[in-house]
Amino acid sequence: MSSQHDEVVDAELVEDHLPALRDTARSLALPPADPDAWLPPEAEEDAKAGIADSTNTAYTRDFRDYVTWCQTVSRRPIPAAPQTVTHYISHLTRTPRPKTGRPYSPSSLERIIASIRTTHSAAGHQPPETKGARKVLAGYKARLSEAQDPRSQPNKTSPALPAVLRRALSVVDRATLKGKRDAAILLLGIACAARASELVSLDVASITEPEEVAGVGIRVRLYRKKVKKWQNITVKYGQDKDTCPVTAARAYLQALQAEGHTQGPLFMRIDRWGYLGAPVYRGGKQIGDPTGRLTTEAVSDVVEKSMAAIGMAGRWRSHSLRRGFATAAALAKADPIHSARHGGWADNSTAYQGYVQEASGLGDDNPLTNIGL
Template identity: 50%
Template structure:
């Protein structure tokens, strides 16, 4: 029997009881799919999950657990869920106060919950539920928030750490200490490479090469699943030069006996690299002391607070700041995208550039 699927199937018959699909055309013999063809092994499911960023997987797991709990409480089946169950759950999320914030989830969080439910069905070899009605509920919720001027109607974004902001932040950092050198390198290299904090903390010392022109940094871009070699030139001002900041950090770490492994590491108040961390008598954390993404983001938030900056400052502020400043300096979309490892046609990048252009390229100017 020819097992090659026809290019244009003219007739499809699906028999749920037998889990068999038969595709026929007038040109080829039937192709019969059994339930085996629609099944993923445990190993395959684990491999699919491994292709998802850790932060996304944690968020989806949390969302799915909340959905399972709600279904159990209301006598509904979570897997496979019906469209009606998903719609009722979205209604529940729009009116139920979150324990963490004391208010209902925002539209973007509910969007993620829907994505989590569909993704979990896929992992379990189940057909994801149809969400058309649920999204209508979400659309109405979003409009209701906007009409009532609820702050939740506006997506929360990290403020961009543009050069003047970075200068204010760096002015508060004590670079005579090892921790201060690390923090300065984290800010400046994160900005210069337009790196996500997860990409930044993943850097090893071996990923950074100093040349006559500056640094070549091999950054693994999580979203596009590839390494990019980012050229980081010397800065005109020594205090804000990423090359000098990284050089100072690596020299200080070498003096402390660390010449390999992660570049951004835990440092305690005594200047010790990778001090042991214990919980309930057991060691926790990376044994080599690699910082977590959350720890790196906390550095940005803490320093912005010390500098007295208003707004929302997170690890993503560095990446947004690079895109905004590069656009203001006249760099084109393609160069910015390739330097920062954005996927071609990235809507996120276009959004950053539009925000940067609204003053520089304002259509009202000169009217």
Template identity: 50%
Template sequence: MISIPDTRSATPADTNDSPALSGAAQAAMAAGIPDSTKRAYSGDWQRFTDWCTAHGRTPLPATPETLIEYVTVLTTQPRPDTGRPYAPSSIERAIASIRTAHRAANLLPPETKGARLVLRGYTDARARSKDPQTRARKASPALPDSLRAMLDTLDRDSLAGKRDAALLLLGFATAGRVSELVALDLADLQETDEGLLVSMYRGKVRKLTDVAVPYGSNPSSCPVRAVRSLVAAMGEAGREAGPLFVRVDRHGRVAPPMLRRGVPIGDPEGRLTSQAAAQVVERVADAAGLVGQWTGHSLRRGFATAARKAGHDMLTIGRHGGWEDGSKALLGYFEQADQWQENALHRIGL
């Protein structure tokens, strides 16, 4: 969470005598913010307050001049964690986190016109520079051919191999984010004559959806068969309830204990973390010798790209994969998939 003073003791930003929000009301509002956004905002706010402390400025309330100075710093210094320049979207989020902290403290957020002028000039300069470092690093799409190459590297007779195959194929077939995949339990799977019905919570749209996953035409890359094989192996290992995707050690043991200085760590049921699921994708792509930027998001992007190339429309793809209707992110995937097949120069007579 963003570390800010208790709003019940902050000076009200409005001019009436209404009391500040109670702790319960603040908690209820916080529950409406995705965890990933909270973590990002918390980091943004910490970096801003650290900078203010180092430069003798007040973070709360911050003046428009302080915000302009801070945004200028972000446009001129590389990120300490990556060494790459800050993306405009990252700076935009930093501005949003500062304004959110002010509103949560019942204070008027600083005016942002000057800071956004700095950001606009920075965005324009990045585009004109043609510097490869300023280009967004996009996950490579895991298309069917790439998926098959990744599957070929797995020992699918082992429990770990069955888990990794099911994670790759179900992640692709549901367009699942890694956070959504690792949240799945065995009870979330329903066998039908046509395939699997997967009850999946879509975090970004905050909906529990039933995703229909039909049988694949190729048994080796069929998500239904891969999941069924994993579930059977889990049952043989004595796991018939709980998480679908779990830790497996090199001896094939499910959810082996993890200790740090003698203290148990990790999920007691062995549920994979989002980071561990993403590392499966990265590791298997590397083993397959695939070139590109491979992340957990490669599965979701691969589904959108492959489905578009297969001729499915945006609404069908979006609702299957848990995108909001008219999603700009999904539209961006379409533009990349369509740049050759639906090129505007086709059939105009050149």
């Protein structure tokens, strides 16, 4: 199973808009080429705020591995010659990773190239030209594809379509606080096409019922981290009470209120005895958010365990909810622009277009539907 870092970085990354990772270059004692290529601490913090922590961590890890390799082969890591990057990518396509026993996937190599270029910019250097490295990568993709190696395809999550969620929810004990929470995660997750990071950032106050949505549903105020915008999403009543996101959200909010939790995080840790926000310790030290807010991995665990409970095959993670929305909307022939905007995708998002394209083979718009076979 790939890490959260891999999933976040590989999904919808736009390299040119990432902020500088100057601290990485500085920690490696790599001087900038331009004497004016520096930022005061407060400006660095502002720049870091524009990138997800998981992406920053992945880039830092990738670049450190690259520097270590450069030292072993006596190559200059920065400013790097184009041949150095080509050599490194070629090396990675042929070198098994200790963790998996296999070389990196093409999508991970794309990320590594981006990390090298980004950190060059952070240090005030011109990013190296990577045509040679990308030719190596293209050949690697071709070899994997011809061999039908699973690494030639993106490691995508399975889409949690409404019919699948209905089955998963049928075995959730919704009489308990935990069951109410898990149902709300699953149904608000698909209704808002939310990433795990967006779901866990919700507060109790994020769910409202203003006058303009009376009789229609609820309003969810969500921060879309990828596009860095707040969004007010109208979540309508579902056709089935068992899969109605409004009903699930209200039931969970009422249960929280009964516990005296009326402000702060919406999705909270619940221990095996049903206690809300109980502290968690490891090695005698408290871990996790002290407020009791769920982590993104915990949201994936909710999805994964729900699907395992009904024996559903596939790769189930938090992103299954977001992908499930895109697939279901496409199958329902919903307006693609409205659907993309509802889910916080950019109008030209290749990720969303890919989901729509995959869904087209499942519906009536499949060209084999009416050709007389």
